[in-house]
Amino acid sequence: MTEDINDVRSSWDSKANDWKKQVGDQGDWNRRLNSDPVLFEMLGRVRHRSILDNGCGTGYLSNKLDHLGAEVTGVDLSPEMIRIAQQEYPELDFRVEDCTKLGTIEDGEMDIVVSNYVLMDTPQLQEAVNAMFRVLRPKGIAVVIFSHPCFPQTDCKVHPNGSISYDWKHSYYEPSRQHDAPWKHFKSDFIWYHRPLEEYWRAFRSAGFRVDDFQEPHITPDNYHLAPNMTVLETYKERPISVAFKLVRPNR
Numbered sequence: 001m002t003e004d005i006n007d008v009r010s011s012w013d014s015k016a017n018d019w020k021k022q023v024g025d026q027g028d029w030n031r032r033l034n035s036d037p038v039l040f041e042m043l044g045r046v047r048h049r050s051i052l053d054n055g056c057g058t059g060y061l062s063n064k065l066d067h068l069g070a071e072v073t074g075v076d077l078s079p080e081m082i083r084i085a086q087q088e089y090p091e092l093d094f095r096v097e098d099c100t101k102l103g104t105i106e107d108g109e110m111d112i113v114v115s116n117y118v119l120m121d122t123p124q125l126q127e128a129v130n131a132m133f134r135v136l137r138p139k140g141i142a143v144v145i146f147s148h149p150c151f152p153q154t155d156c157k158v159h160p161n162g163s164i165s166y167d168w169k170h171s172y173y174e175p176s177r178q179h180d181a182p183w184k185h186f187k188s189d190f191i192w193y194h195r196p197l198e199e200y201w202r203a204f205r206s207a208g209f210r211v212d213d214f215q216e217p218h219i220t221p222d223n224y225h226l227a228p229n230m231t232v233l234e235t236y237k238e239r240p241i242s243v244a245f246k247l248v249r250p251n252r
Helices: 002-014 018-023 029-043 060-069 081-088 125-135 196-206 221-226 230-238
Strands: 050-054 071-076 093-096 111-118 136-147 156-158 164-166 176-180 190-194 210-215 242-248
Touching: 002 018, 002 081, 002 190, 018 081, 018 111, 029 111, 029 136, 029 210, 029 221, 029 230, 029 242, 050 125, 060 071, 060 111, 081 093, 111 125, 125 136, 196 210, 196 230, 196 242, 210 221
Parallel strands: 050 071, 050 111, 071 093, 111 136
Antiparallel strands: 136 242, 156 164, 176 190, 210 242
8 A cells, every 4th residue: 555655756756846727826727617616615714713724736726715814725746746835835834744734733623624635545444534634624625526436537428419428447336546547647557546435425424524515516597608618617517527525523
């Protein structure tokens, strides 16, 4: 498992600069149009609340939360991601940290944990969820978003008649390590871990969380005009790219 974590770290180190190009300061189109509106809805009021951006990447979300008045700590496994985040947003607190340990965060230190497209990239799901639970205060919340395991985007084909199909190369029910070829401006493979949705639910319950909300983010009519073209609009209207959970640490 240590080898897997080192592979993930090296993979993200190698594409940190390309990731900054992908998300910029506002997030990519999927985040802006689909998942970020749901994320902020689930978060509610964040002013003066301590928030852990758990898997912060190059820091775009940490910066947004800071502008909303939150007290933000951003952590990421990749030293290169953190280097860029510190360079881009030097006033914020960024740390190199393994999300399965969160060793620099005290028990019950955080009001909120955000995990934005992270859990599908860690080989140790239960350990990562347990760590989020540990650092939350009682009644604290975790907002967790990850790629939809039912609809893998790299295996998606849009046909001339507009129909969509998925070419599954592995069992949906069997957890497995996956590799995606580089896309757009990226130059190295993506490593991720497929798990059925039920495995995520079990991990949340095993850690002690209560599931307070669940959504499959998609573009809403009030944001149709923001889509850069009709292809993006139709894609985001027709199928979910991610799932979003609001988890609560009970007061006990």
